[in-house]
Amino acid sequence: MLPLLGVAVVVLGFAARINPLLVVMSAAIVSGLAGGLDLTGVLSAFGKAFNENRYVSVTWLVLPVIGALERAGLQERARDVIVGIRAASVFSILCSYLLIRQVAVAVGLTSLGGQATMVRPLIAPMAEAAAEAKLGPIGGPLRERIRAEAAAAENVGLFFGEDIFVAIGSILLIKGFLEQNGVLVEPLQLSVWAIPTAIVAFAVHAARLFLVERRLSRMIGAPVHEKARA
């Protein structure tokens, strides 16, 4: 049970909002020491795994291009497009994005979205513009909420779409693990049973976005300081 001390370090560290890099490093050292490694051993194990997982950070390569385009008005153009569409609302934008993302991922087009490539430069500014077209300038907390909802729509769409595609990592992991334990299943059997949850997840999240939209609509005509607080 001693290695669980590392988990405790993570939970407490994140709850106390200590710098997450310090939390993770401490958790690795505590868990490793409790699991019988010495300090050199822990650092070596961590260094090895860090080096092998460099591919995780390759995503940042897109940031200079995104930045260059934002410098030339990418976010502003995304806003202009939305302001030109009367029916656009936070609900319609985020709900459409959720649906498109989920369907695209379900047919294997996982790379079509992303927090750095789609949400920050396009989807979040579009949602904000739609809210501002109705409400006028919006305040900090409301802006934060809309941006957070844009990021959430991306995650929900991705998570509950991907298992419908037969060749995705998690389906292959399930197949491999069951096979090791003497149970043979076809990837298609697994992805079919991901469909009910996918539908439920879309319905639930769309309903929640609808509630967000209704709260926004109630604020039409409200004084600016209330919009800032909401």
Added chain:
Amino acid sequence: MIGLSAVYTLAGVVFAAIAVLSARDQGNPKRWANAGFWGLFAVSFLFGDRLGDFGNGILVLAMVVLAGTVGLGIGRPATTAPEERRALAQKLGNKIFVPALAIPVVTVIGSFTLKTIAIGDRPVFDPAQTTLISLALGTLVAMSLARLLLRQKVTAALQEGRKLMDLLGWAALLPQMLAALGAVFALAGVGNAVGSLAAQAIPMDSRFAAVAAYTVGMALFTAVMGNAFAAFPVMTAGIGLPLIVMKFGGDPAIMSAIGMLSGFCGTLTTPMAANFNLVPAALLGLEDRYAVIKAQIPTAIAVLLVNTVLMYALVFRF
């Protein structure tokens, strides 16, 4: 063969440039900390395979100490004013979307076609890494299109990239750190400890209790580890296969499919899944680093409840 090492070299060069630009940024009081942090990241990408395990460990430790105790500043290179951006947006019109959408489009096309490109019998691109290679290619294509369209200075993109990297700060390193933590946890036996704890703590003498223990256990364990892939083997070996399948005769395919998706509900709720939950908060400049998690928790709980009912209704029927 073009593989990950080429992508890492590209990333290393970009981070080295960001480090140099950081060092020259007089306006950032912590410019040396930033230069050191991004410089070490560049070293990791360029020379990581030659540093040895312990050397890499020391490199990470140095990055953590820099970001965690000295702290990183935020560089503010000169950029366009909001009015200029609005004017540029009107002048360029929808053309500006072309380079932006080139990244995902090239990545998707590449991940399907790069495997098939070969000279004689030998593949040109490492078939195991086509998605990441395609992402790098997509970035290069977008960069070229942006150059043609915008005619900015070469350093402009790197300065804008530096600004965004500084906005991320420690969050840029966290996903890779957590992946490494997962490996150390596995080495120290954390997964098995959690699994046996879960199996002991929950009485599972009814079908519904077994199903609920499995779905909720998947979500909680995933929240702790930050990754449903780490939770799935432990929970399925501990509860899923022995109880739901062997004892009560449930269908393993249905159980596994819905079980994994219950794990994803946990992913939506945890800072341990940093690349999904904390990185976007940093990228979007949110003050509350947990704002994205807060937006997701109600959906996660509702879907988890439905998953539990769904599994109970379906797993013993087929």
